[in-house]
Amino acid sequence: MSEEKSLNFIEEIVEADLAGGRYKTIHTRFPPEPNGYLHIGHAKSICLNFGLANKYGGKTNLRFDDTNPVTEDTEYVDSIKADIKWLGFKWSNELYASDYFNKLYELAIDLIKKSLAYVDDSTSEEIADQKGTPTEPGKPNQYRNRTIEENLDLFAKMKAGAFKDGAKVLRAKIDLANPNMHLRDPIMYRIKQAHHHRTGDAWCIYPMYDFAHGQSDSIENITHSVCTLEFVPHRPLYDWYIEQLNIFPSHQYEFARLNLTYTIMSKRKLLQLVNEKLVDGWNDPRMPTIAGLRRRGYTPESIRMFCDKIGVQKRENLIDLSLLEFCIREDLNKNAVRRMVVLDPIKLVITNYPEGHTEEMEGENNPEAEDGGGSRIIPFTKELWIEREDFMEEPPKKFFRLGVGLMVRLKSAYIVKCTGFNKDEKGKVTEVLAEYFPESRSGHDTSGIVVKGTIHWVSVQHALNAEVRLYDRLFKVENPAVEEGDFKDYINPESLHVIENALIEPDLRKATFSERYQFIRKGYFVLDEDSSEEKIVFNRTVTLKDAWAKETKKGIGK
RNA sequence: UGUUGAAUAGUGUAACGGUAAGCAUACCAGUCUUUGACACUGGUGGUCCAGGUUCGAAUCCCGGUUCAACAACCA
Numbered sequence: 001m002s003e004e005k006s007l008n009f010i011e012e013i014v015e016a017d018l019a020g021g022r023y024k025t026i027h028t029r030f031p032p033e034p035n036g037y038l039h040i041g042h043a044k045s046i047c048l049n050f051g052l053a054n055k056y057g058g059k060t061n062l063r064f065d066d067t068n069p070v071t072e073d074t075e076y077v078d079s080i081k082a083d084i085k086w087l088g089f090k091w092s093n094e095l096y097a098s099d100y101f102n103k104l105y106e107l108a109i110d111l112i113k114k115s116l117a118y119v120d121d122s123t124s125e126e127i128a129d130q131k132g133t134p135t136e137p138g139k140p141n142q143y144r145n146r147t148i149e150e151n152l153d154l155f156a157k158m159k160a161g162a163f164k165d166g167a168k169v170l171r172a173k174i175d176l177a178n179p180n181m182h183l184r185d186p187i188m189y190r191i192k193q194a195h196h197h198r199t200g201d202a203w204c205i206y207p208m209y210d211f212a213h214g215q216s217d218s219i220e221n222i223t224h225s226v227c228t229l230e231f232v233p234h235r236p237l238y239d240w241y242i243e244q245l246n247i248f249p250s251h252q253y254e255f256a257r258l259n260l261t262y263t264i265m266s267k268r269k270l271l272q273l274v275n276e277k278l279v280d281g282w283n284d285p286r287m288p289t290i291a292g293l294r295r296r297g298y299t300p301e302s303i304r305m306f307c308d309k310i311g312v313q314k315r316e317n318l319i320d321l322s323l324l325e326f327c328i329r330e331d332l333n334k335n336a337v338r339r340m341v342v343l344d345p346i347k348l349v350i351t352n353y354p355e356g357h358t359e360e361m362e363g364e365n366n367p368e369a370e371d372g373g374g375s376r377i378i379p380f381t382k383e384l385w386i387e388r389e390d391f392m393e394e395p396p397k398k399f400f401r402l403g404v405g406l407m408v409r410l411k412s413a414y415i416v417k418c419t420g421f422n423k424d425e426k427g428k429v430t431e432v433l434a435e436y437f438p439e440s441r442s443g444h445d446t447s448g449i450v451v452k453g454t455i456h457w458v459s460v461q462h463a464l465n466a467e468v469r470l471y472d473r474l475f476k477v478e479n480p481a482v483e484e485g486d487f488k489d490y491i492n493p494e495s496l497h498v499i500e501n502a503l504i505e506p507d508l509r510k511a512t513f514s515e516r517y518q519f520i521r522k523g524y525f526v527l528d529e530d531s532s533e534e535k536i537v538f539n540r541t542v543t544l545k546d547a548w549a550k551e552t553k554k555g556i557g558k
Numbered sequence: 559u560g561u562u563g564a565a566u567a568g569u570g571u572a573a574c575g576g577u578a579a580g581c582a583u584a585c586c587a588g589u590c591u592u593u594g595a596c597a598c599u600g601g602u603g604g605u606c607c608a609g610g611u612u613c614g615a616a617u618c619c620c621g622g623u624u625c626a627a628c629a630a631c632c633a
Contacts, residue, residue: 005572006571006572006573008571012574031633032633033632033633035632035633065633067632067633068632068633070632071632071633123631124630124631127631128629128630131629132629133560133629134559134560134561134628134629135559135560135561135629136560136629138629165631166631168631169631178561179560179561179562180561180562180628181561181628181629182628182629184629187630187631189631190631191631192631206631208631208632208633209632209633210633212633213633229563229564229626229627230626230627230628230633231627231633232562232563232627232628233561233562233563233627233628234628235562236562254563256564256626261569267633268632309570309571309582309583310570310571311570311571311572313564313570313571314563314564315563315564315565315625315626316564316565316625316626316627317569317570317571318569318570319569319570320568320569320570320583320584322569322583322584323569323570323582323583323584326582326583326584329595329596333595333596334596338593367592367593367596368596368597398594400594401594409592410592411592411593412592413592415592442592443592445592451592452594453592453594454591454592454593454594455593456593518593518595520593520595521593521594521595522593523595544593544594544595544596545594545595545596546594546595547594547595548594549594550594551594
């Protein structure tokens with residue numbers, strides 16, 4: 001019945017490898033460097049790596065690529081683990097590149113003994129100079145001819161701490177004229193007198209990415225080492241080390257990283273936003289981090305759905321934020337509890353309703369659920385808060401809300417007809433007057449009146465206060481990464497709008513962190529971690545689609 | 559001026575020499591509606607360019623164009 005879903009190119013490779021007997025089972029890994037929080041781009045990689053193993057019955061390791069002690073920290077290790085779990089994936093082994101420091105050191109010695117590595121005393125500038133350019137070959141220096149014995153001795157001294165940072169490096173002896181810059185005697189080890197978050201002060205030499213990653217893959221018997229496109233030029237080096245070392249042949253495959261409109265995906269830039277306090281930490285709800293999306297109210301299901309929809313390919317891409325928004329709406333429409341909240345209130349007085357009387361209205365929790373998701377009680381009284389934008393003194397045609405003479409249904413309650421309004425001395429409307437039709441009560445409507453519009457409301461007497469944070473896109477341009485100048489100049493100054501005193505229906509007092517809410521006609525919301533007994537805080541995850549807003553925008557355009 | 563990779567509706571992604579080039583989203587129009595939501599219906603819109611091979615090309619070959627990555631003691 002179900003349509004055959006086509007495979008992505010990596011799945012095709014895996015199926016061919018399995019079918020051809022190259023491997024009996026596959027083994028992938030997710031290898032973050034613990035120097036920042038995971039973002040939605042990592043989610044793509046996580047879904048791919050874990051998804052591959054899940055689909056083909058293999059395993060996925062979580063391996064921290066912690067070979068640079070100066071940028072890494074256990075705070076990041078912890079957040080990364082929490083985020084992967086939250087996304088719904090389980091790793092087979094929790095491993096660290098630093099687990100392999102001894103092994104890697106031995107492999108380096110092996111290369112020295114094979115005359116394939118040497119200690120170089122040049123400064124980083126000298127090395128850069130001698131490397132040439134992509135169009136000009138590099139030149140060897142005097143250190144390239146050191147004897148095996150001398151190299152062995154020097155490398156041992158490097159490890160023992162005999163030299164200062166930068167004084168010497170260990171380099172692979174490959175080909176200074178290779179058109180691929182990565183093969184021009186790449187650095188394998190550098191000296192860093194730095195404290196490592198796991199190995200402490202045991203080491204003062206640390207392997208470079210290229211001398212650690214492939215070997216770590218190999219040690220773990222990773223069959224398919226999947227990474228992003230910028231590592232394509234590293235692949236010959238990845239293969240070279242494995243071949244010269246004669247170790248398990250892991251293979252590297254590359255896919256295009258995720259780019260999303262109106263945001264940035266560079267860890268370096270995200271860190272900058274955090275450090276310069278342009279956002280409220282790594283988990284600011286405007287951040288594209290997993291922690292930020294979680295706080296914003298995104299669900300793991302919605303992010304997985306998104307990753308599934310964007311596919312996996314080798315071409316550069318820039319995905320519409322609207323696709324991510326579609327995914328969360330899709331999920332939340334089915335699962336969010338409906339509640340009424342007035343963000344920008346104006347009072348509605350029902351002049352023919354008895355003073356001091358309260359009626360208990362029943363409102364279904366979720367019309368998308370089979371049974372309506374159950375229901376809750378909503379108190380109805382003579383004075384209600386409604387949304388200021390739901391009343392107009394001079395309503396345009398097709399305005400299905402309130403204006404003198406117009407009728408609407410108050411959601412889950414009565415139909416009312418607007419009879420007038422009052423203004424203050426400045427001309428601002430202070431209250432809207434209406435009459436209700438007693439026989440139009442929701443569920444028992446015998447009035448025969450048909451209205452086009454339904455609006456939400458909250459009883460003045462029963463409403464509670466809450467802070468509501470409305471989030472919008474972090475940047476005002478589609479692709480801040482390619483704009484001229486500083487990316488921070490393109491931050492959207494209106495990315496956060498705080499409503500201090502929104503009026504929420506009383507049932508929301510029971511709001512929980514795990515529940516998701518749809519504030520009827522306003523959007524999807526989630527309780528924020530800043531909430532306390534005294535103060536309720538909601539974050540807007542995403543708005544509802546709003547055809548009327550488009551309509552009015554078009555009107556303005558004319 | 560080098561190497562490597564990539565070009566299919568606005569965006570993303572299928573089609574593996576034989577489909578009227580499919581799907582999703584976005585957009586437009588309409589139906590429905592006690593959420594101007596959801597749901598449903600219809601629509602606009604595409605193979606980077608030029609040659610060649612072939613009965614037949616998005617797909618193979620050949621030029622060209624455009625974009626991206628690569629010259630960190632970062633990963």
